[in-house]
Amino acid sequence: MFLKAFTAFALATNLLPAVQCYPRSTVDLGYATYTGNHLAEASQNEFLGIRFGAPPTGNLRFRAPQPPGSLGVQNATVFPPLCYGVGLPVDTPGRSEDCLFLNVYAPSTVNATEKLPVWVWVQGGAYSDNTNANYNASKLITATDNKMVFVEFGYRVGPYGFLASEDISRDGDLNPGLLDQRAVLLWVQKHIAKFGGDPDHVVIVGASAGAGSVAMHLLSYGG
Template sequence: MRFAAAPVGDLRWRAPVEPPRIEGVEKATRLPPICWGLAMDYPKDGVDEDCLFVNVWTPSRATPQSKLPVWVFIGGGGYISLTNANWNGAEVVEKSDQNIVMVNFNYRVGIFGFLASERVRENGDLNVGLLDQRMLLHWVKKHIGEFGGDPDHVVIHGASAGAGSVAMHMIAYGGREDKLFVGAAAESIFFPAQPTVPELEYQFDRALNQTGCQDKSPRSEQISCLRKLPTAALQAANFYQPFPGRPQWPQPLFYWTPCIDGTFITDLPSNLFQRSRFVNVPVLFGTDTDEGSLFAPNADSPSAVATFLGNNYPNLTPNLTTSILAQYSKPLPSLPQHAPYFPIASRAYGEATFICPSLNVLTHLGNSTKRFSYRYNVQDEENIASGVGVPHLFEAAAVFGPDNIGGHAKASYWTYNAPIVPVVMKYWISFVRALDPNVYRENGSPKWKEWDNKGMERLVLETGKSRMESVSEEERERCAFWEGLGEVLEQRR
């Protein structure tokens, strides 16, 4: 179903608006197209600029009087793509004993979602990908009752950039309470560099040059020129590019990201959490053991690690990268199919971008709300043999069921790792239903203790031996180090 009008033509780089009213019944018999992502060849089946659609899974017997808890999933993809789009929510509805409504949706990404400039602000809106998400939450508030959902019991849940988006909605408009959700779950909060608008003028200028709109004047004609272009012309400018002053190769992993616009995002996220400028709701946050392994280069030297980190966090100086390498001077085990410095690159990037943001945000939330944390450590023989350990978002197959995530699940989830699926799925369903993962957890699974800033206990999820652990002193110290670099990384000021 449409939750917003097609964001094309004059609606490019504007906040989403209500869709036109359609009389009669629309057949919701197939999944909608997803939004254009970075470096996708044009044209492509199942992809369209007209992409602001929502999917709803609800028990067949649900009525407007059912008032069922609502699970809203925000997919990830680094804000440059939608890698988790249209995941199937049927199984979690079934395994909840028909006691929840599941929702997922598309939002604009890449150049279409995060093009930033004062010239955009003058005749449009910034961070329109996040504004799409916010529009969807308002759509849920207004319409989910028609599907049996309770508009006053909505839990938002995201993966990677979707998890980062969950954090963004907690601090949106300086932590303004719009009563759009009552709980928040986040798999691997993603905090890349999040620049201010003046720092991103070069991206807008590049887009003008790459599309032939650079000679338009006055300034207002530049954005008008971009809005008149065919989708194919904009998609041709939607590709990986180096940050200013950095080498052409290797290029950054995430070129388009949210910016500090002064309105939706009033300051850098970690700074807002530190100042208690957030919506105070129960949270369930966690990460995987080897978050950086799918992103790190096969580094064979310290200089290769330093170059990689600098290309992704361009404000890092040589002295700072030396300090970073010193944090990871303790020898790490070698990994199959990888060069000697890959483990350091993997751990450093994983902690800087996913693990430490999650731990630091949990700490800043304080004791005024329920907090639950986890480390996903389910071992897969194929992952181990390829040297990636327990990689980013490996828990997704257990959260939604391995049949429901578009072919991304490893074979072990149907064999020796099958027992972890109901354990993880029931914890998540319980959090959606009761704002506590313990109430409806799988029989025999351990009680999930709440996080506190002193003990820093989190649940380790492993097949057959899930248990609580405390975050090690070494990890705490490294996360404190990364938080100290927050201004340079543009995660906090």
């Protein structure tokens, strides 16, 4: 399975914050074209709020993530909403059930023949909240001399992502939160080269529940 191509490890602590080149501020993903923010001082671009799954609402609630469909031209310039956590009111600012989005940070110019290693960040939160899904990775990439692409994402948590019952088993999908994570890994394999990343050099990094999630992916689908 494709996960054998990943070099994966888990962190139990939170993150610390004359060649042919081409810009990456606009990326055509096939199903949508996204325009991100250019970070001139850092020579980077950030793409915020790229949809990787259809809204998991209505009859898609408690089910595996579905393809996002055709979206046309989209701005990727503001952080997306985070998934609802346990105990949060439905009107909590910055939270939504429609939360299957990812962010990509990448150098704004990249050698046309170079593929950069990719860091996929799985945030923690005890499987009950999204604690760091909108981490600003610009300084992290700067520390690598702009030789890395960074991906972070939201995934369903609490009852939306990990509710277990016979009813869900009969008419739904168990552990959709983990299935959201796998959808991102598949998305990376398909699209990360368009940001200058190497789909064969992907590191999965997690903190807390994110670290546990990394272990589950290593145990699933043949490793």
